[in-house]
Amino acid sequence: RGPLRYFFCGCIATSLTWAVILMLYWNGDVQSGNTAVPQEGKSYGGRIRFQPRRPRVQVEEEEEGDRRLTFKSHQGAHTTKVDLPLSELGLIKSPEDQETRDMGYRRHAFNLLISDRIGFHRNIPDTRNDKCRGKSYPSSLPKASVVICFFNEAWSTLLRTVHSVLDRTPRDLLQEIILIDDFSDQSHLKEELEEYIRDHLPMVQLYRTDKREGLIRARVKGATHASGDVLMFLDSHCEVSKQWLEPLLARIAEDRTRVVCPIIDIINSDTFEYTASPLVRGGFNWGLHFKWDQVPQQLLQGPDGAASPINSPTMAGGLFAIDREYFDEMGRYDEGMDIWGGENLEISFRIWMCGGTLEIIPCSRVGHVFRKRRPYGSPNGEDTMSKNSLRLAHVWMDEYKEQYFSLRPEMKSRPYGDISDRLKLREKLNCHSFKWYLDNIYPELFVPAAGRQKEVRMANPWGVKQVGVGQLPPRPKVIKKGHIKHMDSGLCLISQNGPNEKGSLVVVSDCLSEDKNQVWYLTDQDELQLTGLLCLDVNENDPKSFPRIMKCHGTSGGQQWKFAEDSGRLYQPSAGMCLEFQSSGKGYVHMSICDDSPAQQWRYILL
Numbered sequence: 001r002g003p004l005r006y007f008f009c010g011c012i013a014t015s016l017t018w019a020v021i022l023m024l025y026w027n028g029d030v031q032s033g034n035t036a037v038p039q040e041g042k043s044y045g046g047r048i049r050f051q052p053r054r055p056r057v058q059v060e061e062e063e064e065g066d067r068r069l070t071f072k073s074h075q076g077a078h079t080t081k082v083d084l085p086l087s088e089l090g091l092i093k094s095p096e097d098q099e100t101r102d103m104g105y106r107r108h109a110f111n112l113l114i115s116d117r118i119g120f121h122r123n124i125p126d127t128r129n130d131k132c133r134g135k136s137y138p139s140s141l142p143k144a145s146v147v148i149c150f151f152n153e154a155w156s157t158l159l160r161t162v163h164s165v166l167d168r169t170p171r172d173l174l175q176e177i178i179l180i181d182d183f184s185d186q187s188h189l190k191e192e193l194e195e196y197i198r199d200h201l202p203m204v205q206l207y208r209t210d211k212r213e214g215l216i217r218a219r220v221k222g223a224t225h226a227s228g229d230v231l232m233f234l235d236s237h238c239e240v241s242k243q244w245l246e247p248l249l250a251r252i253a254e255d256r257t258r259v260v261c262p263i264i265d266i267i268n269s270d271t272f273e274y275t276a277s278p279l280v281r282g283g284f285n286w287g288l289h290f291k292w293d294q295v296p297q298q299l300l301q302g303p304d305g306a307a308s309p310i311n312s313p314t315m316a317g318g319l320f321a322i323d324r325e326y327f328d329e330m331g332r333y334d335e336g337m338d339i340w341g342g343e344n345l346e347i348s349f350r351i352w353m354c355g356g357t358l359e360i361i362p363c364s365r366v367g368h369v370f371r372k373r374r375p376y377g378s379p380n381g382e383d384t385m386s387k388n389s390l391r392l393a394h395v396w397m398d399e400y401k402e403q404y405f406s407l408r409p410e411m412k413s414r415p416y417g418d419i420s421d422r423l424k425l426r427e428k429l430n431c432h433s434f435k436w437y438l439d440n441i442y443p444e445l446f447v448p449a450a451g452r453q454k455e456v457r458m459a460n461p462w463g464v465k466q467v468g469v470g471q472l473p474p475r476p477k478v479i480k481k482g483h484i485k486h487m488d489s490g491l492c493l494i495s496q497n498g499p500n501e502k503g504s505l506v507v508v509s510d511c512l513s514e515d516k517n518q519v520w521y522l523t524d525q526d527e528l529q530l531t532g533l534l535c536l537d538v539n540e541n542d543p544k545s546f547p548r549i550m551k552c553h554g555t556s557g558g559q560q561w562k563f564a565e566d567s568g569r570l571y572q573p574s575a576g577m578c579l580e581f582q583s584s585g586k587g588y589v590h591m592s593i594c595d596d597s598p599a600q601q602w603r604y605i606l607l
């Protein structure tokens with residue numbers, strides 16, 4: 001009958017249409033018109049393409065139980081699939097792995113291979129003081145806009161930062177995440193990033209500067225786009241931890257003139273291990289360098305002890321929360337400062353001198369990747385830290401700027417641009433003198449009689465220029481003593497030029513039990529150390545160069561060694577390679593891609 005036939009036809013037509021759409025979809029071929037990035041093995045004809053709903057980045061979360069990660073690289077063109085225990089994430093399995101690792105050190109100064117393999121989501125240890133767990137916070141708190149500026153940040157560190165915020169922040173406390181690209185030139189931060197945000201990150205807005213501005217002006221730009229009650233600044237290589245935001249917002253909700261910082265935990269740049277920082281607070285020296293200080297005991301006497309907020313004379317700079325309107329009233333940042341450096345002391349002095357407070361909140365913890373060098377410079381190679389420090393000294397330090405000049409006499413005659421607006425701001429906010437700040441906020445700082453200064457650079461026995469901690473971690477403890485025996489040749493690993501010769505290459509030789517050249521002490525940080533304080537070491541920036549003995553630095557990196565009991569291999573996590581000696585050749589030992597060959601079989605023989 002008529003009507004029924006039309007009904008059937010209609011159904012069939014509709015189903016067919018759907019089937020075609022579904023087929024197109026299933027094919028994975030459905031792409032948006034102009035921004036699609038070609039994928040390997042797919043043909044791209046002239047057909048109209050739609051935006052895929054299927055994520056191009058596939059990150060499978062850690063499987064319960066066996067602590068293995070499965071990860072597919074974001075670059076569709078060479079998708080790697082890695083299935084490794086966490087301790088072996090750096091393992092190099094192919095020339096592409098080697099390239100990722102080495103390029104990562106060159107461009108970003110960290111182990112990109114490991115960072116990529118971790119992916120966007122991972123569990124990190126809860127490093128908080130016991131008193132913080134179980135703490136409850138008001139049910140209604142101000143909302144935060146998280147502002148993250150970046151210049152040429154790596155894909156995995158940037159997106160792990162963003163995802164960690166999304167994963168660990170209650171939705172009703174997060175207004176938005178604002179990313180400011182400070183004129184990066186690396187290609188993954190262009191359309192690919194826009195596309196990823198469009199497909200996966202609804203809370204995220206991306207803005208770009210039209211020229212390289214530096215982190216100071218980039219943050220101000222971020223703040224002007226923000227609409228939350230509170231601005232929460234982060235660096236672009238962070239991971240926030242459990243309940244990180246609540247304690248910060250609660251302090252600001254009680255008093256909007258509080259500017260609050262989390263404790264900055266350490267993400268190791270060679271292994272991406274996440275470890276706790278001790279409780280320290282911010283200070284500075286007369287060279288106007290930020291430093292960490294021990295917290296005066298009297299500040300830890302309250303009922304909450306080491307879990308209560310701690311007044312801090314300065315902040316490290318990258319990670320803090322501030323009421324958005326208060327940030328504006330207080331004069332944001334000095335926009336005459338360029339690229340990097342000095343702004344953290346400037347905002348710290350300003351907050352204290354102009355009526356606010358600066359605190360570290362121990363119940364809030366955020367990890368930051370501490371690199372051994374900054375992987376970028378300023379556009380014309382200027383020393384922006386010095387120029388920025390000079391502005392800071394002229395605006396805020398009154399007669400105490402002479403302390404800086406006595407260390408840096410050449411700075412006295414350097415131009416520093418127009419500071420009249422900042423001086424007006426200081427006037428308008430009716431701020432205290434720098435003497436008031438020193439007397440009341442930082443009495444611990446020693447003020448030498450003028451002209452009698454010498455730059456005292458804190459000796460750092462760990463050999464690392466930028467560690468995240470002020471108090472040095474305790475020296476790793478020796479737990480075993482033994483030989484490192486190469487099973488195939490029956491020879492032992494020795495330092496070629498004796499146990500005390502820094503830089504000496506390692507070779508193999510007859511095993512002699514009391515020879516100091518070959519008694520290796522194994523520490524609880526997986527170092528292999530000779531009698532003195534020299535450790536078996538691989539240069540992270542050039543892992544193919546010969547291993548040597550170098551001063552022990554206690555921060556893992558190229559000095560961490562893992563004996564794999566079953567395979568007999570001696571694995572170096574940051575290099576992602578294994579120690580090898582070819583019995584046939586007469587060469588030195590060297591690092592090589594891990595395999596099952598006899599050349600890589602070693603045993604730690606206890607003495």
Ligand code: LR7
Pocket residue numbers: 148149150151152153182212213214215218234235236237264316317318319339340341342343344368374467468
């Ligand atoms: O030109 C630039 N434009 C940027 O957008 C240069 C940098 N940036 C971005 C960059 O991508 C990053 O996200 O700005 C952020 C900070 O730069 P980093 O990570 O190179 O700086 P840093 O971690 O070495 O240095 C610390 O000191 C800086 C002084 O200007 C800033 O205040 C950083 O935010 C600060 N980082 C921290 O406080 C984290 C803890 C480090 C410590 C101690």
Ligand code: MN
Pocket residue numbers: 235236237318368369
């Ligand atoms: Mn940083």
